[in-house]
Amino acid sequence: MGHFVRLGTIFLFLLLTSCQPNVSEPTLPEKSISIEPERETPIQEEKIKPLTELNGDFEQIIGWLTDQEILYITRIQSNYLLNAYHVESGENRTLLTITEPIIEVRIHPSLTKIAVVTSSNSLSASIQIFSTAGEELDKLTIESSELYWDWHPTQTNDIFFSAFYEDWTFDSFVYSSNTKEMKRIETNDPFGKWGKESSIYTINWPENDTLSGGSLREINTVDMTSKDSDSNIIYVEAADGVEVTVSISNDQQNFLYTLVRHQDGKSTTFELPAISNYSQWFVPNIEWLRDGTMLTYESSKAGLMDEIPSEFNLVQLSIDKPKNTILEGRYESFACNPSGRICLTGVQLEKLLEVESGKIHSWITLGE
Numbered sequence: 249m250g251h252f253v254r255l256g257t258i259f260l261f262l263l264l265t266s267c268q269p270n271v272s273e274p275t276l277p278e279k280s281i282s283i284e285p286e287r288e289t290p291i292q293e294e295k296i297k298p299l300t301e302l303n304g305d306f307e308q309i310i311g312w313l314t315d316q317e318i319l320y321i322t323r324i325q326s327n328y329l330l331n332a333y334h335v336e337s338g339e340n341r342t343l344l345t346i347t348e349p350i351i352e353v354r355i356h357p358s359l360t361k362i363a364v365v366t367s368s369n370s371l372s373a374s375i376q377i378f379s380t381a382g383e384e385l386d387k388l389t390i391e392s393s394e395l396y397w398d399w400h401p402t403q404t405n406d407i408f409f410s411a412f413y414e415d416w417t418f419d420s421f422v423y424s425s426n427t428k429e430m431k432r433i434e435t436n437d438p439f440g441k442w443g444k445e446s447s448i449y450t451i452n453w454p455e456n457d458t459l460s461g462g463s464l465r466e467i468n469t470v471d472m473t474s475k476d477s478d479s480n481i482i483y484v485e486a487a488d489g490v491e492v493t494v495s496i497s498n499d500q501q502n503f504l505y506t507l508v509r510h511q512d513g514k515s516t517t518f519e520l521p522a523i524s525n526y527s528q529w530f531v532p533n534i535e536w537l538r539d540g541t542m543l544t545y546e547s548s549k550a551g552l553m554d555e556i557p558s559e560f561n562l563v564q565l566s567i568d569k570p571k572n573t574i575l576e577g578r579y580e581s582f583a584c585n586p587s588g589r590i591c592l593t594g595v596q597l598e599k600l601l602e603v604e605s606g607k608i609h610s611w612i613t614l615g616e
Contacts, residue, residue: 296600297338299612304329306614309597310353311583313380318592318611319343319355319362330362330382335600335611344382348374354399357488357536359586361385361404365395375407377425386425400442401536402488408448410438422448422469433467441485444510446470449484458528461496482529487536490567494531496522501550503531507567509540516567521550532560532579537588541566545579575606 304322313319316336322329328346330353333339348366351373355362362380367373373395377386392411400406405426412418420433420440433440437450446469453462461480468474482503483494489511495504503522508515523530530553532545546561562575562582582601584591591601593608600609 295336296609296611297336298610299333299335299338299340301340303331303340303342307350308353309592309612311355311592311597312585313355313359315585315587315590319353320612321350321353330364333612343380344378346376356399356404357401358404363399365397375409377404388423388425396439398441401486406442406446408433408440408442410440412438431469431472433469434472435465435467437465440467443484443486443491449486451481451484452476459496459500459524464493483531485534487540487542488538490536490540492534492542492565496529503529505544505565507540507542507565509567514567516565518565518571520544520563521547523547523550523553523556525553533582535582535584535591537564537584539566539588541569543574543582543584543591546573574603575601 302322304324307321307323307328310319310321310330313332317332317334320331320333322331326347328350330343330346332341332343343362346364346366348368350364351367352365353362360380362378364376364378365373366376371393372389372391374387374389375397376384378384388407390409390411393414394412395409396412397407397409400408405424407423407425408420409423410418410420418438420435420438422431422433423429433448435448435450436452440448440450443449443466448467448469450465450467451462452465454460461482463476464478464481464484465474465476478493478495480495481493482496485492490507490509492508493506495506496502497504497519501522502519504517504519506515506517523532535543537543542565544563544565546563548557548559548561550556558578559576560579561573562577564572564574566572580593580595581597582591582593583597584603589603591603593599593601596614598610598612598614600611601607602609
């Protein structure tokens with residue numbers, strides 16, 4: 249599989265193998281985006297300057313740093329270069345060089361920091377935090393044979409992580425790069441997600457039953473109190489001021505996406521066909537927009553991934569509006585720019601999709 253493992257918006261597993269038993273997810277970069285129509289000038293096909301000459305060997309496209317600048321990785325011998333390419337001006341610059349094997353790279357939703365996870369052995373990994381100018385801000389080295397971690401969607405200094413050991417036991421912690429303080433979290437679910445404010449969401453899965461879902465537990469990381477709510481939950485995620493829980497319907501034919509706005513508590517639920525990989529659910533990637541809406545894929549019918557048709561709809565879900573179908577076609581990776589008007593798509597994010605018109609352009613030339 250090489251040095252790079254991109255393990256999605258939802259679960260980021262390091263050291264090459266996944267240990268998540270409950271929900272299977274696509275391998276997509278995670279990023280949240282904003283809607284600023286008054287400032288956004290849609291990229292025109294005649295203005296796109298395709299990137300044809302790379303500084304080193306191509307490794308991976310990560311996502312958007314700005315409305316028109318894309319972060320990607322190349323390699324020169326044993327050095328990994330994080331580069332930024334402006335799709336209209338054609339400016340191509342190197343932000344920083346990493347000398348250890350890279351496991352995963354993520355851009356924070358605030359677009360102010362970049363996290364680079366590296367590992368040179370099977371017993372530890374390091375999370376390095378950089379500014380978007382390439383300045384190293386913090387480095388956290390964790391002893392573990394595998395690592396799961398989640399970055400707070402609004403507080404860039406806060407990280408939740410679970411360190412797994414060779415006997416598959418684990419310890420979970422909350423770390424603050426502001427204070428360098430590390431707090432131990434008691435949980436049976438190592439795959440927690442940041443919720444609103446300083447809370448961690450986990451799922452209490454029933455024993456030997458991953459398809460029925462579990463109850464949602466909210467852990468307050470300040471006083472370490474917890475409370476349980478809801479049931480049949482198979483996935484949860486929060487962004488800035490909004491969250492979504494995904495539950496399974498009683499007949500196990502539909503995913504129920506419930507969006508909740510933190511400010512006023514207003515919620516809306518959408519039913520999308522349920523997809524499974526036999527013993528676990530497959531929840532498509534979620535891409536947040538800063539107006540509180542989200543993008544995800546909708547299958548044409550419920551069923552097993554190996555048996556359902558390959559056609560999917562890229563849809564936008566909103567608390568205040570009906571479901572909006574953006575694009576029809578096969579399931580592909582996607583990552584949208586800060587304005588929400590343009591998305592990277594394709595097997596390696598090598599294409600540009602205009603969300604409003606559905607037009608697709610090429611922005612990078614990759615060798616076979």
